[in-house]
Amino acid sequence: xxxxxxxYLTVSPAMAAIAFYTAVFGAEQKVVxxxxxxxxxxxxxxxxxxxxxxxxxxxxxFGNTRVPIPGEPVTMSVSLEFxxxxxxxxxxxxxxxxxxxxxxxxxxxxxxxxLATFRDPFGHRWILNAPL
Numbered sequence: 105x106x107x108x109x110x111x112y113l114t115v116s117p118a119m120a121a122i123a124f125y126t127a128v129f130g131a132e133q134k135v136v137x138x139x140x141x142x143x144x145x146x147x148x149x150x151x152x153x154x155x156x157x158x159x160x161x162x163x164x165x166f167g168n169t170r171v172p173i174p175g176e177p178v179t180m181s182v183s184l185e186f187x188x189x190x191x192x193x194x195x196x197x198x199x200x201x202x203x204x205x206x207x208x209x210x211x212x213x214x215x216x217x218x219l220a221t222f223r224d225p226f227g228h229r230w231i232l233n234a235p236l
Contacts, residue, residue: 111158111180112160113158113159113182114159114162116161116162116226117161118148118161119145122145122150124224126150127198128198128204129152129153129184130152131150131152131157133149134149134151134156135149146160148160153185178228178229180228182231183231184232184233186232186234189212189217189218189234192233192234193220195220196220199230200222203225204225206221206222207222207223216236217233217235218236219231
């Protein structure tokens with residue numbers, strides 16, 4: 105059964121994003137449906153940290169979907185909750201080593217969590233949290 109809420113990202117190239125999310129988060133592919141053009145991904149569902157993350161390439165020929173313009177910030181963020189503070193550090197290190205740009209280095213927040221944020225190479229912002 106799928107979670108009742110799951111982010112759906114438009115990411116191009118989607119195959120590169122799938123590889124990045126697999127390497128950084130240990131994502132597992134549940135479903136990958138290639139497009140008829142043999143180049144793009146029409147739909148992908150990944151298992152990430154116990155939840156579903158869905159993504160696809162942009163298909164502007166079918167509507168107004170587009171990827172961010174270079175330098176344009178994506179206004180949506182994905183928050184991941186981990187059980188241990190060290191997981192925040194480990195994921196942040198993998199993400200920034202593999203091309204993500206750190207925004208907030210792993211920090212102990214005043215509200216009692218280990219927090220870090222980064223943007224992936226496709227412009228999406230990720231928030232990492234774990235209890236201290």
